[in-house]
Amino acid sequence: MCGIVGAIADHNVVPHLVEGLKRLEYRGYDSAGIAVLTGGAIERVRRVGRVAEMENAAAEQQLQGFLGIGHTRWATHGGVTEPNAHPHVSHGQIAVVHNGIIENHEAQRERLKSLGYTFESQTDTEVIAHLVHHYLQQTGELFAAVQRAVRELVGAYAIGVVSLAQPDELVCARMGCPLLIGLGEGQNYIASDVSAILSATRRVIFLEDGDLALLTRQSVKIIDAADQPVERKIHVSDVSLSSLELGPYSHFMQKEIHEQPKALSDTIEAVLDAGFCPALFGDRADTVLRELEGVKILACGTSYYAGLTAKYWIESIAGVLCDVEIASEYRYREAWVHPKHLVVTISQSGETLDTMEALKYAKSKGHCAALSICNVAESAIPRASELVFYTRAGAEIGVASTKAFTTQLVALFTLAVTLGKLRGRVDAAAEAGYLEALRHLPGSVQHALNLxxxxxxxxxxxxxxxxxxxxxxxxxxxxxxxxxxxxxxxxxxxxxxxxxxxxxxxxxxxxxxxxxxxxxxxxxxxxxxxxxxxxxxxxxxxxxxxxxxxxxxxxxxxxxxxxxxxxxxxxxxxxxxxxxxxxxxxxxxxxxxxxxxxxxxxxxxxxxx
CATH class of the missing domain: 3.40.50.10490 (Glucose-6-phosphate isomerase like protein; domain 1)
Known part of the structure; x- marks a missing residue:
């Protein structure tokens, strides 16, 4: 849902921005745009519809620049129109792209109007652009201006900001929405998804909630929610470019349906090697899984249905009470929590906002620990969980989930049998039978594909x-x-x-x-x-x-x-x-x-x- 890409380099970044937005098309969007600093001005191209239409317009304008940001929008505030498309610009000096929702945008809009700002769009994002501009007038520095602006934002956001006043700086911030930094040689990037920058670099830093970062061509500076300098871990992405290409298939959904035997085999591999053991879920799993007295599963959409399936397994195989709730509903009710119940969250991306917020709520109510079942390493929900089981479905591009769902089922089945084994309900013979069933599962799925x-x-x-x-x-x-x-x-x-x-x-x-x-x-x-x-x-x-x-x-x-x-x-x-x-x-x-x-x-x- 929405996508961000940004780049600062010693060469024209427009091709990087366009390619990055194409890689992000799978997330869903209705308009696209880019803005670059060029010739002492911010040049912007926005179009309703596909990225290709925006790309053609940028080519006609011969758009070039060493610093720029791009965005694919999925409409929330305001209709699907070009004025509502990102990037948003304030006074020709500031350009902003934004994922998320600013909950206090109406109050901020009225305040900014009183300060003389006019609005060209119906979006909450334009508020951010004007806020940054307002504080830039006071501080004279983009990083400080963004720092002051985000302190006044209530809601979820990932933002990228550029300014004519600092043509060698790209500033970004994250709260509740995914954002990462890509590290290159003489060039650095921001993106909401690693797929947007894979052609340029595999070295990435995943920002955490409250982080604010300043990128130049040669350096990256990050401060945390307490305004303290921090060093975030550098990861080398193992996502392959081939997984983002269609190959011989007509659609990504078709490709991903047919990739399920391999996705299942890859996910099952560790279980077949180790057996059903707590170590599959993390270092603390042995203690947590032995002591729990129930399981609460929180998820949305397809992942919720995986949880409903797991309820049958967990209760019948492990003899453990299991409750399954839609995450977006759970977070808004007064929940009763047993302190020895494990909360299990399921999310393909690991960034599903409703599930993340439900997890925070569950932990605040006193659940003993959290287990995340996720397909994306180092995403937000696993980072907030004591235990993790990563499915190995590979990149899933089609909006309708397929291989993520079936690999989630394998992860949940593994949890059920592991719990049953710890409780003495699964003996050696039963465990061997379950392992044999897993071993034959990819072949059975292939037979089903043959239909x-x-x-x-x-x-x-x-x-x-x-x-x-x-x-x-x-x-x-x-x-x-x-x-x-x-x-x-x-x-x-x-x-x-x-x-x-x-x-x-x-x-x-x-x-x-x-x-x-x-x-x-x-x-x-x-x-x-x-x-x-x-x-x-x-x-x-x-x-x-x-x-x-x-x-x-x-x-x-x-x-x-x-x-x-x-x-x-x-x-x-x-x-x-x-x-x-x-x-x-x-x-x-x-x-x-x-x-x-x-x-x-x-x-x-x-x-x-």
């Missing part, structure tokens, strides 16, 4: 529909939820999911010949119950699309379409059944001609409320 041609054939029947219903039972109900989410995210078909047993308690009223009903029907203890629910659908004229295990003994008939996934894989069946619902959503979206990787109104990393 793509059959699923694609279904997509033509779905494409004209406006609504769909997904049904599952037990461990597979969250997979039905995930299937419905994927379908509405990228095809824009309204879809809902229910536990199949709830069908007759309301949703059955919606079923007719125009309502396709997708059923996840593994060969488990609830199979006969699911079959009964399917008969209820057929009796009302509903058309059934059934994902059944190879050994479930389903047969096709009029109004009943069946695709057989691999033979039932037991406790990890939910992971395998996630694949067909991902493929169904992808191919239905293709059939409807929507933008698969960049669905309307959505963003990859949600860093604002």
């Amino acid at each position: 793509e041609p059959q699923i694609k054939a279904w997509s033509e029947r779905f494409a004209p529909k406006n609504d769909a219903l997904f049904l599952g039972r037990g461990l597979h109900y969250p997979i039905a939820l995930e299937g419905a989410l994927k379908l509405k995210e990228i095809s824009y078909i309204h879809a809902e999911a229910y536990p199949a047993g709830e069908l007759k308690h309301g949703p059955l009223a919606l079923v007719d010949q125009n309502m396709p009903v997708v059923v996840i029907a593994p060969n488990d203890a609830l199979l006969e119950k699911v079959k009964s629910n399917m008969q209820e659908v057929r009796a009302r004229g509903g058309e059934l699309f059934v994902f059944a295990d190879l050994d479930s003994h389903f047969s096709e008939s009029e109004g009943v379409h069946v695709i057989r996934t691999p033979r039932h894989v037991g406790v990890l069946s939910a992971v395998v059944h996630a694949i067909p619902v991902q493929l169904l959503a992808y191919h239905v979206a293709l059939a409807r001609g929507t933008d698969v990787d960049k669905p309307r109104n959505l963003a990859k990393s949600v860093t604002v409320e």
